[in-house]
Amino acid sequence: MSDAERPLDPDRRGRILQAGMALFAGTAYGAVHMDAVATAAGVAKPTLYRYFPTKEALFIEGLAWTLADLRDAVEATQRRDLDAAGRLRAAVGLVLERVGALSPALHAIEGQGAEFGERSRRVLRQGFDALRGALADLLRDGIGAGRFAVADADLAALMILGGVRMAVHGAPGRRPPAPAAVADFFLNGLSADAAAPPQRLARLGALR
Known part of the structure; x- marks a missing residue:
C-alpha cells in the first residue's frame, strides 16, 4: 500500500494541527510557510499536504x-x-x-x-x-x-x-x-x- 493510500492517522493530524496553530499564534499569517509547519510537526512535506492541501x-x-x-x-x-x-x-x-x-x-x-x-x-x-x-x-x-x-x-x-x-x-x-x-x-x-x-x-x- 502506497503512502497516498494509507488511512490518515488522527494522532499525526493532531500533531500537525498543534504545530501549525503554534506558528500561527506566534507569527503573522503571511509569514507562516508550510515548510515550517512540516518541520515543527516532524513530518515530510508531502505527508503534510495529504492532511492539509493548503x-x-x-x-x-x-x-x-x-x-x-x-x-x-x-x-x-x-x-x-x-x-x-x-x-x-x-x-x-x-x-x-x-x-x-x-x-x-x-x-x-x-x-x-x-x-x-x-x-x-x-x-x-x-x-x-x-x-x-x-x-x-x-x-x-x-x-x-x-x-x-x-x-x-x-x-x-x-x-x-x-x-x-x-x-x-x-x-x-x-x-x-x-x-x-x-x-x-x-x-x-x-x-x-x-x-x-x-x-x-x-x-x-x-x-x-
Missing part, C-alpha cells in the same frame, strides 16, 4: 480544533474539586490564556479575502458559540448551588466571552489582564460591597 485549510481546521479543545477544557472544570467560584476562575483563566494565544490568528482573519475570511469567521462563530454554551453550563451549576445570582446564564456567558475577547484582542501590544482580575470582575461586578474583606471591614468600621 495553508488556508490548515488554518481553518486548526482554528476549529483549538476552539473545540478549549471548550472541552472549560467543560472539564465542572468536574474539578472546586466550588462554583473556583471553577469559574479556572474557566476564565483558560479562556484568557488560549484566546490570547489566538490573537494573531484572529487579526489575520480580519485581513483576509472574502471567501477565506468568511469561512474563517464561520468557524470562529461556531467555536465561540460552543464555548459560550460551556460557560453558561458552568454558570447554571453555580446558580443551582446558590453561588451566583444570574437571571440569564446564556447572556452572562456571552458577556464574559465578549469581555475576554476584547481584553486580549482589542489592544495590540497591551499586556492581557490577569485571569484573577477578570474573574473577580465577573464574580463581584462594580458593587462597592464587592471590595476585598479588609477594605470592607475598614469601611464598615468608619461608619460606626
